[in-house]
């Protein structure tokens with residue numbers, strides 16, 4: 001982190017001296033883009049298709065963020081839906097964009113039960129292990145040196161802290177986690193390697209399970225660097241309890257944390273009061289990350305209500321992002337960047 005603080009300070013100072021025109025910020029947005037206000041990586045999930053087709057989408061992403069996470073382009077189901085037929089086009093485009101614009105990339109995600117091709121699920125155990133090893137090695141090697149951090153395993157626990165019943169757990173046992181971290185590390189020794197999950201913002205049985213596993217893996221010398229806290233919240237359910245304490249306990253055992261997929265859903269239609277509650281939730285997520293040692297990244301799951309997974313997956317909820325459909329910053333944006 002330390003190397004980044006001066007860069008941000010210098011850029012913010014330059015911005016102030018030159019005036020906001022240097023950043024081509026529209027009148028409605030804050031004078032300094034979000035990425036220059038913090039010494040944390042600040043990112044968004046991004047879709048290659050919109051990056052290619054929507055100039056305004058691309059401009060706001062470029063202006064406000066310094067990390068990108070491919071929303072679907074690096075998932076197994078995207079890159080190898082059919083065995084042996086790889087499609088790297090979306091992932092390559094996002095990594096290329098990041099390199100051109102000096103943004104870091106969060107790789108998402110190597111091992112996940114969802115968006116997993118059926119052919120993988122159908123493999124017998126010994127073959128599954130070989131295929132998994134190939135998958136992790138091939139993908140990590142392809143982007144070696146270009147990915148700051150990988151979500152190596154995603155969503156491996158249930159809400160009560162038991163292991164999720166996935167093909168990997170069923171056929172390979174709990175040891176698949178240590179294996180995939182070791183394979184990823186061998187393929188790119190400099191990439192930070194994370195375990196990622198949702199509903200682990202606060203202290204609860206699920207975050208306890210993550211905490212205990214990470215502690216065990218570290219003791220065994222498994223190369224795990226951090227815990228990704230997705231941060232998918234809804235204003236209907238209250239802000240998670242003991243968020244800062246949770247971040248702090250991970251710092252104490254020597255691992256980084258990152259908010260990897262923040263969004264805050266609103267029962268539609270949004271109104272001023274709901275937007276204010278949303279702003280408060282985003283603000284608490286952001287402030288907590290800044291208050292706790294080793295919380296190194298704050299990434300949102302998309303930045304505009306124009307393109308968000310929320311309405312598709314949570315009927316009756318929406319408006320979960322920092323910018324509205326027209327890319328105007330919402331109260332939540334100003335909670336982060338007053």
Ligand code: XIL
Nearest residue numbers: 071072108109154198230261308309
């Ligand atoms: C979501 C994408 O946003 C959607 O486009 C896709 O249809 C389903 O997956 N947790 C994760 C992300 O780790 O990969 C998910 O992304 C959202 C929940």
